[in-house]
Amino acid sequence: MSAGDSSAATATNFIRNIVDADLAAGKHVQRRWSGKPGLAAQQLAGPLDPAKIRTRFPPEPNGYLHFGHAKSICLNFGLARDYAGRCHLRFDDTNPEKEEKEYVDSIVDAVRWLGFSWSDDKENNLYYASDYFDWMFACAEYLIEAGLAYVDSQSADEMRANRGTLTEPGKDSPYRSRSVEENRALFHRMRDGEFPDGAHILRAKIDMASPNINLRDPAIYRIRHATHHNTGDKWCVYPMYTFAHPIEDALENITHSICTLEFEDQRPFYDWLLDHLAEGGLLQRPVPQQIEFSRLNLTYVVLSKRKLIQLVEEKHVSGWDDPRMPTLVGARRRGYTPEGFHLFAERIGVSKADSLIDYVLFEDAMREVLNESAERRVAVLAPLKLIIDNYPAGQSEECVVHNHPFKPELGTRVMPFSRELWIEREDFMEEPSKGYRRLFPGNMARLRHGYVVKCIGCDKDASGNVTAVHCEYLPDTKSGTPGADSVKVKGNLHWVSVEHAYPAEVRLYDRLFASPSPGSGDRNFLDDLNPDSVKLITAQLEPALKAAKPEERFQFERHGYFVADRFDSKDGSPVFNRTVTLKDSWGKGAK
Incomplete structure (x- = not known):
């Protein structure tokens, strides 16, 4: 059931306060558990429940899970982990007209991807509400009698x-x-x-x-x-759901039934039903306690199932796993990490008050995790050829590069250096603006991990567009050698060798909506779609990236965090999706 470091200090909240009080009072210590769901007679014949608490995540299998579900998953499984309990995964499949096996499979995959499990060597707590139909019918008969x-x-x-x-x-x-x-x-x-x-x-x-x-x-x-x-x-x-759900909780010995605020008005019926069924001897006491918390509301995101279906069916996105979608299958394909979701859930906490969470907080959690875990690589996204006129034609040499600046244990790799390199187009200006420190005629800059070069000119096509930049290198200035500091420069450029680089498709994903509140007021939420939410480019990548495996994540230096697409990447030919930029590009209200 572990996900993350359960020994880490966890911020308290009103739900944890309730659990603490219940445990201190010994509210649940006499509960019995037969090892599987059942009515009171079955449970009371079993031993004392070894789990101090029982929670559950009970999705209806009628769609794909989204970011809001991730918050609930982290909350319910996290509580069970931290309090020596159990969290059940239950499919609330009481509606025969909307539910499909496809959604069941996707939910199982999503919970596992987030790092949680409902089973161990003692229990397997994966359940279907539809397996309880006979018991539910018996409960209805009791109410009639x-x-x-x-x-x-x-x-x-x-x-x-x-x-x-x-x-x-x-x-x-x-x-x-x-x-x-x-x-x-x-x-x-x-x-x-x-x-x-x-x-x-x-x-x-x-x-x-x-x-x-x-x-x-x-x-x-x-x-x-x-x-x-x-x-x-x-x-x-x-x-009906409001009848089935409390009975499901009781059959499974759930102690704390945690749901979102829209169910608060249903709690009196939840309590009424369970009290009467326990009074009739059908359910074990103490009955489950329903506790409500505020659902996740994020800027720049829609989590309405109706709107998500509309985005898919009208082909505003490529499908449920489109990396721009706030679904967990989309998040996984985008390169977001389970650890990032855990960190985000911990930071926003749980409360009774509805609030709108800035998407920046979500992205920052992902950046923090990726900064720690992602190895660094070099990719040139807008390639411009740089020719070192005084470097021997046909010659190449090796530059040794650390895979992670803060983790020497991740080792080094070799980047080949040669006469012709790809640099970013923005790293050259024929007529530099004030404060520009990279290449322009007469200026010097360092090729990162390589040499200091001096720009001597450029080539242009018939339309006046720059097609190549010409430089001369200073042979005694290679990084890591005694002469590296002999020449002081302010510009530091990324590059890949033209001879050794390979072209690859890179998808620059951004926020799906340009408005922090899509569809607010009288607007159609589709009018707020961001026309620049994805750009497809062909980039030049360093040779080490050719071996990237699906779902392997990297920081492309200067550009952000990228992942090899889990479906479209092939052996020796990965396709990369941008997960998130290195810093917030929306902080001032503009991209």
């Missing part, structure tokens, strides 16, 4: 009209007074497929005058004649 649920035969429009408003109480359904026997019979006939979709619905019997609309006899079971990805055609009645 206890007079706490009834079958309503109103139409959806009638139910809506009778529900009331925030200021007006609802009205009792004319079917609310059905007898236990009639409700039981109707519910079984619903299960047996005798009625079409929408003909009846099972509702909890609570209080139609409650100021909390969620307690006005909420629906708990509906008819859906649809094939389920896991249970096939066994069922044609399915539990």
Whole structure:
């Protein structure tokens, strides 16, 4: 279950304070665990639960996970890790019409990629809510027998009209007074497929005058004649999410059920349901406790599933794994790191207050991790040929270069040096601007790891465009030799040997949206798409990069952090994606 250093000091927050208080009070020490989910009788026959706490990450498998899910994953798995507990991965697959195996597989991969596990040599806590349908049906039957649920035969429009408003109480359904026997019979006939979709619905019997609309006899079971990805055609009645979710938590012995703030109004029903089912002996006490925290809101990002689907279906992006998408499959392809997500989640913390997090904080977390881990390489993104006129034609020599300036243990590599080099086009100006320190006629600069050169002119084409720069080198000034400091220069240039470099496709990714609040006000969020969110170029790379493996990350010196694309890179021919620039280029409101 480990991810990151669990011994590192962890900032406290209100959720950890709750957990600390529960542990200090011994709230959960008498819980029993049979080794798998089940009703109270099964659990009580088992030994004491070895896990001090149990949390869960319960995605519905109807889409790809995004940055907001990463925050929840780090929170739930991190709590279980830090408190000697267990975190379950549960697929909340109670809706047969929206869920697909493709999404199940992608979610498993994403959680693993982030560095977390739901299993060890003692437990495997990967679960499907659909495996609990028999128990959920039994819980619904208990509520009917206890007079706490009834079958309503109103139409959806009638139910809506009778529900009331925030200021007006609802009205009792004319079917609310059905007898236990009639409700039981109707519910079984619903299960047996005798009625079409929408003909009846099972509702909890609570209080139609409650100021909390969620307690006005909420629906708990509906008819859906649809094939389920896991249970096939066994069922044609399915539990509503608000009914299924608390039962799932209880069946799995979850102690702290952590969810986002939009479920806060549902907590009274969560508690009502579990208390009644525990009172009836179906569920073990203490029942799970629901705790809400604010969801992730990032500038320059949309996390709405509807909007993400629109981006994909209308082909504004290449797919769910487009490196500009805020999905975890996109993040992985972009070159973002699991460690960067952990650091970001730790820094933003958890709270009850909704807030908008600046995307710079996310990028800074990624930069910090990549700066530590990524080996350095040289790539020339806008190549201009530099010719050293007094260097022998056909000759080459080796320059020894450190792979990481702060990690000598990562060793060195060799960069070949020759008469003709590629340099960045911005490193030469025929008529230099004030303060310009790189190459211009008459000026000297150092070729990093190589020699000091003096610019003597340039070649141009018929349109006046510079096609090559001419220099002369000072033979006694090679880096690492006694004469290296004999000539003082202010400019320091990156380069690759024309003879030894190889051209490669490089994708310069940037933020997908140009506005910090896409679609705010009355704007269509698509109007805020950044037209420069990706640029495809052919760059000249140092020969060592030819051996880069898919998902291998590097800092291209001066340019930023790049990753070999996990799908398009081939042996000996990697394609690189820019993960993030070396510094924030949006800090002043412009790229």
